[in-house]
Amino acid sequence: MNSISTKNAVVHFNSQAYKELNNYIKTTKPSKIFILVDTNTHDLCLPQFLEQLESNDIIVEVMEMPNGEDHKTIDICSGVWEALSEYNADRKSLLINLGGGVVTDLGGFVASTYMRGIAYINMPTSLLAMVDASVGGKTGVDLGALKNQVGIVNEGEMVGIDTSFLNTLPQNEMVSGFAEMLKHGLIYDKVYWNTLTHLENLDISDLDKLIYDSVVIKNKVVTEDPKELGLRKILNFGHTLGHAIESYFLENADKTPLLHGEAIAIGMLLETYISTKTCGLSEKELHIICEGILKTFAKVDINKQDQDLIINLLKYDKKNSHGIVKFVLLEAIGQPKIDCEVSNELILEAFDYYLAL
Ligand SMILES: NC(=O)c1ccc[n+]([C@@H]2O[C@H](COP(=O)([O-])OP(=O)(O)OC[C@H]3O[C@@H](n4cnc5c(N)ncnc54)[C@H](O)[C@@H]3O)[C@@H](O)[C@H]2O)c1
Ligand SMILES: [Zn+2]
Numbered sequence: 001m002n003s004i005s006t007k008n009a010v011v012h013f014n015s016q017a018y019k020e021l022n023n024y025i026k027t028t029k030p031s032k033i034f035i036l037v038d039t040n041t042h043d044l045c046l047p048q049f050l051e052q053l054e055s056n057d058i059i060v061e062v063m064e065m066p067n068g069e070d071h072k073t074i075d076i077c078s079g080v081w082e083a084l085s086e087y088n089a090d091r092k093s094l095l096i097n098l099g100g101g102v103v104t105d106l107g108g109f110v111a112s113t114y115m116r117g118i119a120y121i122n123m124p125t126s127l128l129a130m131v132d133a134s135v136g137g138k139t140g141v142d143l144g145a146l147k148n149q150v151g152i153v154n155e156g157e158m159v160g161i162d163t164s165f166l167n168t169l170p171q172n173e174m175v176s177g178f179a180e181m182l183k184h185g186l187i188y189d190k191v192y193w194n195t196l197t198h199l200e201n202l203d204i205s206d207l208d209k210l211i212y213d214s215v216v217i218k219n220k221v222v223t224e225d226p227k228e229l230g231l232r233k234i235l236n237f238g239h240t241l242g243h244a245i246e247s248y249f250l251e252n253a254d255k256t257p258l259l260h261g262e263a264i265a266i267g268m269l270l271e272t273y274i275s276t277k278t279c280g281l282s283e284k285e286l287h288i289i290c291e292g293i294l295k296t297f298a299k300v301d302i303n304k305q306d307q308d309l310i311i312n313l314l315k316y317d318k319k320n321s322h323g324i325v326k327f328v329l330l331e332a333i334g335q336p337k338i339d340c341e342v343s344n345e346l347i348l349e350a351f352d353y354y355l356a357l
Helices: 016-030 037-045 044-053 074-086 101-116 126-134 162-167 171-188 192-196 203-223 230-235 239-251 261-278 283-294 304-316 345-357
Strands: 010-013 035-038 058-065 094-099 120-126 136-142 148-155 158-161 327-332 337-341
Touching: 010 016, 010 203, 010 283, 016 044, 016 094, 016 120, 016 158, 035 044, 037 058, 044 136, 044 192, 058 074, 058 203, 058 327, 074 101, 074 120, 074 136, 074 162, 094 148, 101 120, 101 126, 101 136, 120 126, 126 162, 126 171, 136 261, 158 171, 162 203, 171 203, 171 230, 171 261, 171 283, 171 327, 171 337, 192 203, 192 283, 203 230, 203 327, 230 327, 230 337, 239 261, 239 304, 239 327, 261 283, 283 327, 304 345
Parallel strands: 010 158, 035 058, 035 094, 094 120, 120 158
Antiparallel strands: 136 148, 327 337
C-alpha cells in the first residue's frame, strides 16, 4: 500500500511503516528513544514492535500508563513529563506513541509541550486510532468530564499503521472503530459505504485496504480545511447527538457506558432520520443507512426521560457557536450539508423512529 502524505507528515502502512521508522531513526539520530504504551499495548503490542526496531546504539526507554479514557488527564501527562526529565530526555529525543487514541492523543500532547516540543511518531494500535486519530495532528487530554478540553494541533513526524496489531483488539473496540469508517463512507463516498456494509464480518484481511481508504478520506477532508472553517465539519456527522448520548451514558450511574463508536452509530441513525425530514435525503437511502448500521450495531434502549436529558446536553457541544447547535446532515449518501439547525421536536421524533426500527 502506498504511503499517504498529510499536511506535514506521512502515514506509512505495515512493513513500510517499520522501514520508514528505522530510516527516520538512522537519519535523524535521536539522542534517546522513548516509547509510551498503556497496560494493554505494553503486553500485546510492544514485543512485536521492538522486534521490528533495528538495533543501534540509541538507548530505548519504555514508559507505561494505565489504559482507558479515565487516564487521559494532565496528571498522567505530569507523570510522563517527569519520567522524560528523570531519563534526561532532551530536545533531540524522540517519543513513539504505541497505543490507541488515548496514548496517541496524550503522548502527542506531552511531546508537543515537553521542552517546548520534541519529535514524536504515532503507531496507532486500535482501529479507531488508525482510521481517525492518525490524521489531523489533534493532541490533548480531558479536563474532568470535558473531553479534549486542553490540547494543541501539532502533527508528529510520521504515522505508522501496522494493521496486524488488530489481531488482539477486543471485538467491541473493533466495532467502535468501524463506526468511524461507516461515517467516512456516509459523508464522502457511496461506493466505500456500500463495500463496508456488504462485509460478512470484521476480518482483518478484508479490513486492511478499507482502513487505508478511510485514512485517505479523513486526510482529504482535513487537508482541504486545516482550520476547521467548513468542510472539516462534515467529520462531525453523527457526533452532535452521538457525543451527547456518549456523555449521558457515561455520567448516568444506572446506564452501562457506551464506547465512542457505539454512541456515534446511534447519533448517525438519528441524524439520518432528521436528514430525510429537512435535507431531502430519500426514504430509500434512509432505509439503506439504517440497515447498514444496524447490521453491526445493536439497538440501545433510550427512554423519554433519557431523551430530554440528552437534548439538554447538546448545549455543551464544542462545535456550537453563539449558543446555537449546528448539525451536519446528509442530502444523500456521500453528500453532507453543514451548519443545519434542528428543532427539539424533530430530535424527539428521530428518537421515536430509532426505537421503532
Ligand atoms: N486526535 C484525533 O483526531 C482523535 C480522533 C478520534 C478519537 N480520538 C481520541 O481517541 C480516544 C479513543 O481511542 P481508542 O478507541 O483507541 O481508545 P483507547 O486508546 O482507550 O483504546 C481502547 C482500548 O483498547 C486497548 N488496545 C489498544 N490497542 C490494542 C491492541 N492492539 N490490542 C488489545 N488492546 C488494545 C487499549 O488499551 C484500551 O483499553 C479518545 O480519547 C478520543 O478522544 C482522537
Ligand atoms: Zn468520533
